[in-house]
Amino acid sequence: MNDMKANCREAEEILRMFDRKIKKSLKNTNYQEQEDLEQEIKLKIIEKIFTVKFSDPPSFWCFFKLSNINKT
Amino acid sequence: MKKPSANFMMLKLIEQNKDVIQNPIIKSFLDKKENYKLVSNAISYPSEKNKNAVDKAFKEHYKQIKKMAYISNLIHFFSIDYDKKIRKLNNRYTLILDKEITDNKDTTFKDLVVSKPLYTQNIFGNNLKDHIENIELYEALKLLTEKQLSILEMKFLKNMTTKEIAETTETTPQNISNQFNKSIRKLKKLLIKKE
Known part of the structure; x- marks a missing residue:
C-alpha cells in the first residue's frame, strides 16, 4: 500500500520533470495527433513506473581498487 | 603512527582511480556533497556500517539515473513509434475515394464501394x-x-x-x-x- 503511494508520488514528480521533454517529443507527429500522443506518453510512463523493475545496481566499491589504500 | 587525514585518503583514492572517477555516474554521485562526505568517512574509517551507508546512497543514485534515462528514452522512441503507427493506419485506411488502386489504373476506390439503393x-x-x-x-x-x-x-x-x-x-x-x-x-x- 505504501509502495503504491510512493509510486504515485513518483509518477507525478516524473511527469512534472519531463513535461518539457514530452512537449518537445510531440513535434515528432503531426498537429492533429499531438494531443493524443501526449496522453499516450503519459499513460505509458505511469504504466512503466508501476511495472518495470530495474536490475539491482552494482556496489559502489566494486568500481575501485581499494587494496592499495587499505595497506597504506 | 599518525593516521592520514580523510582529505588525504580521498585525494589518494581519486588519484589511484582516475579513470573510474571519469565515469559519469560516479562523478555525478561524488558531486553531491553528502555523498562525498559518506565516501571519505568510509575510507578513513572502513567499517562495515560506513561502507554500507555509501552503498545504499550509491544504489539509490544509480537507480534514479537509470530510471531517468529509461523514461527519457521511452518518451523519445514512443513518440516516433506512435507517429509511425498513425501514418501506417492513415495510409491503409485512406479517405481518398478516387485514388487509383495501385495495380489497376482503371479502377478507383469508389468503384469498390457497394451502393445500396435509397x-x-x-x-x-x-x-x-x-x-x-x-x-x-x-x-x-x-x-x-x-x-x-x-x-x-x-x-x-x-x-x-x-x-x-x-x-x-x-x-x-x-x-x-x-x-x-x-x-x-x-x-x-x-x-x-x-x-
Whole structure:
C-alpha cells in the first residue's frame, strides 16, 4: 500500500520533470495527433513506473581498487 | 603512527582511480556533497556500517539515473513509434475515394464501394407510378407510351443522365432527349387541360 503511494508520488514528480521533454517529443507527429500522443506518453510512463523493475545496481566499491589504500 | 587525514585518503583514492572517477555516474554521485562526505568517512574509517551507508546512497543514485534515462528514452522512441503507427493506419485506411488502386489504373476506390439503393425506392416500389401522389398526374402518366414512361423513370427515379439512359436502351442520346421532351410536353398539356 505504501509502495503504491510512493509510486504515485513518483509518477507525478516524473511527469512534472519531463513535461518539457514530452512537449518537445510531440513535434515528432503531426498537429492533429499531438494531443493524443501526449496522453499516450503519459499513460505509458505511469504504466512503466508501476511495472518495470530495474536490475539491482552494482556496489559502489566494486568500481575501485581499494587494496592499495587499505595497506597504506 | 599518525593516521592520514580523510582529505588525504580521498585525494589518494581519486588519484589511484582516475579513470573510474571519469565515469559519469560516479562523478555525478561524488558531486553531491553528502555523498562525498559518506565516501571519505568510509575510507578513513572502513567499517562495515560506513561502507554500507555509501552503498545504499550509491544504489539509490544509480537507480534514479537509470530510471531517468529509461523514461527519457521511452518518451523519445514512443513518440516516433506512435507517429509511425498513425501514418501506417492513415495510409491503409485512406479517405481518398478516387485514388487509383495501385495495380489497376482503371479502377478507383469508389468503384469498390457497394451502393445500396435509397430506401424510398424499396419502400414505394421501383415504378415511377408508385411514387406519384397527385391523382391527375397519375392518370396522365397512364397515357404515356411504355418507352416514354421508362425514360422518365430512369431520369427521375434512378437519377440517370441522358447519355446513360441512351446506353442502357441502346439508342442515341438525341433520341432519348427528344422522347423525354415530348413526354414532358404531353404531361403538361394533359394537366393544363384537366384544370
